[in-house]
Amino acid sequence: AQKITQTQPGMFVQEKEAVTLDCTYDTSDPSYGLFWYKQPSSGEMIFLIYQGSYDQQNATEGRYSLNFQKARKSANLVISASQLGDSAMYFCAMREDQAGTALIFGKGTTLSVSS
Amino acid sequence: KAGVTQTPRYLIKTRGQQVTLSCSPISGHRSVSWYQQTPGQGLQFLFEYFSETQRNKGNFPGRFSGRQFSNSRSEMNVSTLELGDSALYLCASREVVTDTQYFGPGTRLTVL
Numbered sequence: 001a002q003k004i005t006q007t008q009p010g011m012f013v014q015e016k017e018a019v020t021l022d023c024t025y026d027t028s029d030p031s032y033g034l035f036w037y038k039q040p041s042s043g044e045m046i047f048l049i050y051q052g053s054y055d056q057q058n059a060t061e062g063r064y065s066l067n068f069q070k071a072r073k074s075a076n077l078v079i080s081a082s083q084l085g086d087s088a089m090y091f092c093a094m095r096e097d098q099a100g101t102a103l104i105f106g107k108g109t110t111l112s113v114s115s
Numbered sequence: 116k117a118g119v120t121q122t123p124r125y126l127i128k129t130r131g132q133q134v135t136l137s138c139s140p141i142s143g144h145r146s147v148s149w150y151q152q153t154p155g156q157g158l159q160f161l162f163e164y165f166s167e168t169q170r171n172k173g174n175f176p177g178r179f180s181g182r183q184f185s186n187s188r189s190e191m192n193v194s195t196l197e198l199g200d201s202a203l204y205l206c207a208s209r210e211v212v213t214d215t216q217y218f219g220p221g222t223r224l225t226v227l
Contacts, residue, residue, distance in 0.1 A: 035215070035216075037218070042220070043203055043205075043220060043223065044219070044220045044221060045205060045207075045221075046218075047215055047217055047218075050213065050214070052214075093158075095214070099171075100171040101146065101148060101163050101170070101209060101214075101216070102148070102160040102171055102173065103150070103158075103207075103216060104160070105157060105158035105159075108157070
């Protein structure tokens with residue numbers, strides 16, 4: 001079974017609009033972390049935001065926020081006020097405490113921002 | 116602080132050869148992990164080194180090996196290359212306090 005599911009292969013948005021990228025996860029480990037990374041065409045994975053399973057509040061980092069719904073096992077990334085430079089592949093990832101530090105990645109969502 | 120560096124950035128090899136990739140983590144980070152990214156399999160964890168010891172290993176054949184030096188730099192070796200080893204190999208160094216992995220630019224390996 002997929003541990004990280006990203007159901008949107010591609011998303012299209014106009015500049016200055018907000019966009020939500022979906023991520024659902026599956027784990028029986030009570031302690032885990034959820035991450036979002038951005039991968040431009042150059043290939044480098046850029047860390048965006050982190051949410052711990054015990055964190056009470058949703059994480060925010062500038063224009064990025066993570067909508068964490070623990071009961072639904074979802075960790076959606078919200079990008080406010082999209083910019084052309086946001087066009088990239090976005091990956092949701094999970095680390096389970098019982099599995100060490102290995103990150104499990106989803107298949108990614110390609111975001112295209114147009115002017 | 117300088118980011119994670121990986122060398123070389125691009126490699127072309129032929130089947131049967133071996134290859135060594137290098138990764139220098141962010142200064143002060145002692146944990147280095149390696150990932151393979153292919154269009155078919157996506158991003159997959161290879162192994163993690165911490166203080167020169169392999170702490171975790173993914174589901175890859177023994178042809179994939181690694182090591183870490185006392186300065187935390189890490190190398191990954193792939194022997195007897197196969198066409199399916201063509202991939203982007205990403206190295207990540209982990210900040211223990213925040214448990215966040217920061218990735219390098221990757222090495223793109225092409226096996227002909």
